[in-house]
Amino acid sequence: MTEQKEFGLPFYGSGLVVKGFGRGSKHLGIPTANLHKDVIDKMPEEMTTGVYYGWAQVQNFPVHKMVMSVGWNPFYKNEEKSMEIHILHEFKEDFYGSNLRIIVVGYVRPEMDFDSVDDLIKTIHSDIDIAKKQLDQKSCRTFSKDHFFDKHS
């Protein structure tokens, strides 16, 4: 996997969950939480657009693995840069307006365009597999216990 330093990682971010276009759940079956623009503005310059993995915590709930896409979603040609986090946990309700903390620890690939939605979905599932494996490594797992995350009961 690519050197973390090259991408300005680890990146610590915290902000409000805002509404995206709602395509993640509906078209892809892969719901994403979009982070407020304030967090995107704090990204270091070296952190290029693309797909990353790390840890995420909604409010003071438990910390879970996550995959994240940062950029303009070339497949949908968005006009605004977004930071979308897919948490590898099933939530019963959505959490718009909640605070979300993330620690981004690794990079997977650049954003891509695709010939079909199916290709986009397949690729995201392969990103998820990569993220799960990488995050099980000791060097990545340490970050899940970082003091940055709120203690949960």
Ligand SMILES: Cc1cc2nc3c(=O)[nH]c(=O)nc-3n(C[C@H](O)[C@H](O)[C@H](O)COP(=O)(O)O)c2cc1C
């Ligand atoms: C792990 C991951 C990888 C993604 N990779 C791409 C990509 O390569 N190209 C792209 O156009 N969109 C990519 N997306 C973004 C999806 O297209 C996006 O989540 C979807 O459009 C939902 O957006 P919405 O929440 O604004 O509705 C990725 C999303 C995730 C979670």
